[in-house]
Amino acid sequence: MSTPLDLSQDAAALTAQLVDVPSVSLEEKPLADLVESALRALPHLEVDRDGDAVVARTRLGRAERVVLAGHLDTVPIADNLPSRLDGDGVLWGCGTSDMKAGVAVQLRLAATLTAPNRDLTYVFYDAEEIAAEFNGLKRLAERHPDWLAGDFAVLLEPTDGRVDGGCQGTLRVQVRTTGKRAHSARSWLGENAIHKAAPILARLAAYEPRRVEIDGLVYPEGLNAVMIEGGHAGNVIPDTCAVTVNYRFAPNQTEEEALERVRRVFDGFEVVLTDSAPGALPGLAHPAAVAFVAAIGTPPAAKEAWTDVARFSALGVPAVNYGPGDPTLAHTREEHVAVAAVLEAERRLTDWLTTGD
Known part of the structure; x- marks a missing residue:
């Protein structure tokens, strides 16, 4: 039996805990169970589940709703579990960059932002790394499009801490x-x-x-x-x-x-x-996107890949990619993420969702 997720620890430590729960595509249930249990313990969230996808939402009556999304699955393990933290502040292991660091940031925000300046929807989904027919976000869009409704979405795929608009x-x-x-x-x-x-x-x-x-x-x-x-x-x-x-x-x-x-x-x-x-257009003209890019503080770039922002775009929700971790390390035996990058992503998103417009 896996240890319950501790959402009180910082996002980097939580990343390590997530990495140490194997979740290769189609084998996400143990991690999805832990995520659901941790979220249901938070009284300010409404939680739903479909298969191994978990969705949690605030209901604060804010003028705007932002969706924060990330996938729970990883590619097959390549002799790179359990996680390992080295002396240089780098966390090594399968899924550290793609994308359990982003999921850890989502979970931390879900636990700590009880009164954000926008209503928030947190989406944790399965089977992103394999054929589209299995993709949990695709399934949610087909079965429960209302769960994904929002004015703006951020997919926390690794982008090295920059905002990547749209996708190929x-x-x-x-x-x-x-x-x-x-x-x-x-x-x-x-x-x-x-x-x-x-x-x-x-x-x-x-x-x-x-x-x-x-x-x-x-x-x-x-x-x-x-x-x-x-x-x-x-x-x-x-x-x-x-x-x-x-x-x-x-x-x-x-x-x-x-x-x-x-x-x-x-x-x-x-x-x-x-x-x-299909691809997704940048979606950077929406006021929420403008505020988000300003909060992150770095020039946006084009996403040089296909990502699930295209699914949000198809639902009429402008979306961008932003997350800790180097995307070029995804799927490699040497996959790792800098602790400082994970903490910085949590800080920037927290600032955006608690101050200003």
């Missing part, structure tokens, strides 16, 4: 070729589908990705082969080949427009869409 869209396609199967000893009797994929790779190598400016933020795009599948055996000329291509696109394009751009690049080839998710 992403899609994957298979670019396919066909040939004729034959024995490799008599290759002239066949047509090699893998060889026919060479022009696909040549077009990718020659492609110059765009850099798109939106509201002063620059979103770099990318079009890349991420997988090649083909072949049957070591002595068979392959008759099929598929190059999986991932397109990361600026959020001023729709999914349909992005797919059409990819189809033009591979004109003459069969292109089959396998996965797609």
Whole structure:
């Protein structure tokens, strides 16, 4: 039985406690149980649960509602548990950066902000690190969109303490070729589908990705082969080949427009869409976002990835990414977070939600 979460400890110590409760995707229940129990002990919050997603809300009648969201799951453990605090004030372990430090900040705010200047909704959800069909925030948006209602949202994904506006869209396609199967000893009797994929790779190598400016933020795009599948055996000329291509696109394009751009690049080839998710525009013009950026005190940047801010955007809720931790350390064996960064994120969010407008 895991030790109950101690929300009285600082956010860095709480991060360590969260990290030491393994929560690989689809195995979040023990941590979700602890989060729910800790939140239900706070009388100023109304708590709901759906599967392994937990939502807590204040009901203070404020003029504005802010949603603070974070996922409970991690990628598979890579010999990096339990957590370890070194002498330089760095906490090591699976999920430290992505994103149990952000979750710890959420929990601390939930415990300490009994009379914030805005009504608050805290969302802790499951299965962000795997296929979208399992995503807990997606499930909440479909089943309980009212739980996610708000004027502005902050997703506490790691951003190295800066505000990242919006997010890229992403899609994957298979670019396919066909040939004729034959024995490799008599290759002239066949047509090699893998060889026919060479022009696909040549077009990718020659492609110059765009850099798109939106509201002063620059979103770099990318079009890349991420997988090649083909072949049957070591002595068979392959008759099929598929190059999986991932397109990361600026959020001023729709999914349909992005797919059409990819189809033009591979004109003459069969292109089959396998996965797609829209981007999210920066959303920095909303008054709450303006106040938030001012409170954080650093220039905003474009989010160079897809994140669940897109789900909030689809619900009509402007959203940004902000959290402690270096995003480049996410999913690595060497994942870690600086204690000072976790405490700073808690301080800045507390100041924003308790002072001024």
